[in-house]
Amino acid sequence: MTTQDLIEKIGLKPLSKFEHRKVNGVFVSDMLSDVMASAKSGNLWLTVQTHKSIVPAANLVDVSAILITGGKEVPQETVDLASKYSIAILSTELPTFELVGKLYGLGLGSK
Amino acid sequence: MSECQHQWEMTNIQFGFVVFEKCFHCNGLRTYFSVEDTPILGDKYREGDCFWSRVENAQSFRFNLQCTKCNHLEKLDDLMGLLHCTGCLPDCEVEILRKKYEAERTWILVAFGFLPQAKTRPIPAYKLDILTDYFNQRRDASRSRIKIVPFNLIEDLSLCRGDFIHDVGMLSLEPPKGRKPLF
């Protein structure tokens, strides 16, 4: 499953400029400390955090994409920083809880 | 140290707060890690000539690194947090490094120790190398890499507008606005 597949299958909106890559598992948290401690390389990171520091956090752990849930608006500053580092920021109207069900349905586990 | 090619993993992970305190008398900054109850912002107390006030709590965590092969443990309790350089000062050494490594798809992060002790006793360079190794082992290093640099490269902390990678304002009941500069 790649970021491209996910975008098409679930109907996610890409916000930043990035390269598509393979998605390995899902990580859900709004706390950067959680991400640093437990997220894995290639994870799809679900969050409602939109402050630009999600970009270096995502970079540090090498997630495949950041998915902002619940239709939260992402500040341009964050999008620009993400594009600069070629990190995917995707957006969805669905809230986190519902999204998890869909992702699991597509075969994405948490690891 | 052995000849082991260390393979690192995080251990002794502890979640808590990094507390930032400022003295309005000498403008000094103090930071420490707390696992206790949510420290109260604005809490003031006096210590000698200094009048400390808590200005920020950041949800954060601390950890040690252990080699999965030889069990060697490297303690990192002097690591306060990692800062992402936002390029606010073009001739800051960190910004210069950042630009240089960016071309090689290597992202620079600045390791901060706890103040004030880290000013005189910075985190040893070998520990930063270990931290760098750890993060590179944790990713597909062929795509991009991480390099951790010391914070004493920043000439004037009070001018730094970098972003710490920790959680600020999680408990705020107001929607998050911009972060106020810490230094």
Added chain:
Amino acid sequence: MRGAKRRSNLDVQRLLRPDFIGARNDNIKTFTSFELVYLDSKSKATIVEIKMIRDALEASVIEGEDRLDAMVEQVYASDLMSDVLAFGRPNSILLTGLATQQAVISAHMAEFKGVVFIRGKKPKDGSEKFARDNHLVLLSTELDMYDACLRIDSAKRRMYPETKTSSVGQKTEEMLLSHEFSIQGNDFTNAGMVSTEVKSILKKIGLDPKLIRRVAISTYEGEMNVVMHAQRAKVNLWVTPKLIEVTIEDEGKGIPDVELAMQEGFTTATEEMRAMGFGSGMGLPNIKKNSDELEIKSEVGKGTILQMRFFI
């Protein structure tokens, strides 16, 4: 509560009216212990008891052991409290990694029913007291956020296998309640306890007494079969506005010939059991007579699953 308007018994028909928004438990003794909310068909909400969430997450109860039968409509997964306040809906439950009193306060202000702390986190401060004073349930689970959401979602789906629980604009069967019981085989002292409880639960939501009687009898017969012929069983009671379903899944010797077992008078009860007054051979036929739909799946040496459905 002094001065509160006394309400009549809840009835399911009144609940089904599209304009019926909610019934709250005001601690009036004549009231039921459930909080039932009916939403319009555009809503995606489905209702579950906190107890079900606790079981699905294998969570420990930090506070609110006596409030696990509270119902929640929505699961809100977030660590950002301003979001919780801005977008959270009343009667939800919060899943969060932020183990502080502020998280509990935020949940309370958003009129949530409780908070589940994930990754084994537990608040160290005055959260317990605050939760107790404000009637909130606090749970803690070792699971991470993703697995926690998944477990709750699967548990919900198991409850209604044919309906989609997360489509906008699609009418979903609103689960009014779900309960799980266990029966110990050969335990003649407690035989009948489960069906008695089922009866009292159904009475509380004000269903037709004749219907309750049919459910109670069927459940009783099923229970007795377990006590007489199986090692143990799990009983599930599910109620939606249109349907009551009782499923008894046992571990036991199974039924070699279901058709034979359905014949009145046929029994495999021992002399001892018959001396106690059981085993007249009317069990399964009785269930069939009292239920609207009956499905029996059995495997010799493994056990039997009895699925009984009653239309409201």
